[in-house]
Amino acid sequence: MAKIYLSHNNIVSAYGFHTQAAITNIKNEVSSLQLLEDKRILPHPFYASRIDQNQLLEEYHKLSPKEAHTRLEQMLLVSLSDTLSKANIELTERVGLIISTTKGNIDVLEERNPFPEERAYLGTLGTKIQEFFGFKNKAIVLSNACVSGVLGVAAAKRFIQQGTYDHVFVVGGDLVTQFILSGFNAFQALSEEPCRPYCKTRTGINIGEVAASVLVTKDSQKTIPESVEVIGEASCNDANHISGPSRTGEGLYKSIKVALEHSGHSAEVIDYISAHGTATAFNDEMEAIAFNRAGLEKTPLNSLKGYFGHTLGASGLLETIIGMYSLHQNTLFASKGFQELGVSMPLNIIQKTVSKNCNTFLKTASGFGGCNTAVIFQKLQEY
Template identity: 70%
Template sequence: MDKVYLSYNTIVSAYGLDSASAISQIKQGVSSLKLTDDKNILPNPFYTSRLEDDIIEKAFAQLGPSEKMTQLEQLMAISLSKTIKASDIELNERVGLIISTTKGNIDTLESGNSFSKERAYLSVLGKKLTYFFGFQNDALVLSNACVSGVLAIAIAKRFVEQGKYDHVFVVGGDLVTQFILSGFNAFQALSDEICRPYCKTRTGINIGEVAASAFVTKDVQRLSEEAVEILGEASRNDANHISGPSRTGEGLHRSIQAALAQADLTPDAIDYVSGHGTATLFNDEMEAIAFNRSGLQDTPLNSLKGYFGHTLGASGLLETIIGMHSLHQNILFSNLGFQELGVSEPLNIIQKTTPTTLKTFLKTASGFGGCNTAAIFKKVN
């Protein structure tokens, strides 16, 4: 079976309009989360990471669009255009597109929005991006809560392995909207500080927005410097609760086990873990239990939520891309803001950005409805 790789990538975030800008700021320990007071979205001030409207509009205008696009579509198009250009391939019938999002164009349902309500349908989002870039196959839209980004990479890998496509582009994104913030606020899960995953003094979650894209291929001639091989991936659902994770970490543990088996690796072969780490009480505790059950309690672990906040359907893809660069640069990025372990099981939290030799990493994600996904990546160059 052909090896499958994750290659060219673009992160569009408050840090800048490319992956290098984000990596540079993360290495310096700079968070993109800012205190925001926007009563059109939430009555009280909140920490979030958002792009300025004029920056989005200017960057999108350079693409020469022929029709009006929503803000999310613009963000995804900006990111995807850069990744397509870097890959330098023709978008023929052997090229697929996967879109990862939790809520898509949910903001078109809000009062005062100029787009039709039908624009909120995920299928319409898929059609708009397919048409904009000229893909010859319909886009697959994955909306499986917060595991969507990692799952999109996994599905792209399977498509290439099975011969459905030679190459697949994956793009993920979600916006900071009134609908999303009000939902997490109703759970009393929003933090009034920058989030601190796995930390005893954490006070909750922050929500951020990005668009991220990557190129999945079997063509070894089209690999970026930071390209990784996708060794194994798996998804399991513990069906515990609509919003609460399994108290035993069952689904995540089984995902990790299955991904390790597919990769033909043991836990001690994993150099570091990029966790989900939302900085909420039940999620962090569940992950700690799952990692211990999986024999990963001593493996260096971080969550990147302190840099971007939780970017929902984009988070898994975004954090995988950062993991790729972490391997390439042989550096472990700190779990920003961590002070003292706040879970019942031991974890090896990365407290300081540290140079070290790296070869493999595990990316995990968990989400509403009990969904869990794990993927293992290996450095190529």
């Protein structure tokens, strides 16, 4: 079966409009979370990570758009444009496009938004991105709660291995909106301070927004320094609850177990885990149970939510890209905000950014409706 690689990528975030801006700040343990006040979307101040709109418009207008685009579309276009430019691949029928998002253009349903309500349809979002760049194939919009981003990578791998495409560009994004904030506020899941995944004193999540994109391809990427190979992946839905995770970690455990089986390796080969780590009481506890069941309780683990907040459907793709650089820089990034373990099972939380020779990492994600995905990545041997 063909080997599948991830290489060219770009992250648009509150840190800036290129991946390196995010990497530099994470390495220095600088969070992009800020205390914001916007009564249009939440009546009280809240911590979140938001992209500067003026800077976004400046980058977006460099693309010379011929029609108006929503804020999310602007983010996706800016991110994907950079990745397409670096990849320099002709957009033939052998090239696919996957767009990963939880809520897409949900903000067009808010008051004072100039776009028609029909713009909120996910299919319309896909068409706008596809047509802007001239992809020959219809965009596949993958919306499966908070596993959407990493699931996009797994889906791209399968499309290539079954012969549908030779290359797939995956781009993911979500926004900080009234709909999202009010929903999590109703769950009493929003933290009034920067989030602290896995910490005993954690009080909930912060929401963030990013757009991230990556090339998934069957072509050898040995000359691209940050490239990795996908060596195992799996998804499992435990159907536990519409919003609550399984108390036994069943779906996540099975996803990890099958991904390891597909990779041909045991848990001992994993050098570190890029976990979901939302900083809610139930999610972090579920993950701790699943990782222990999988024999990964001693494996170094981090959550990047303390840097970006929870970026919903984009989070898994964003964190995969950060993981690629973590491997190639032989650096384990600190799980920002962590102070004292606050789950019932042992975990090896990365408390300070440290150097460590790394070859393989596991990316996991879990989401509403019981969805879970695990993907294992390996550094190319030349590096």
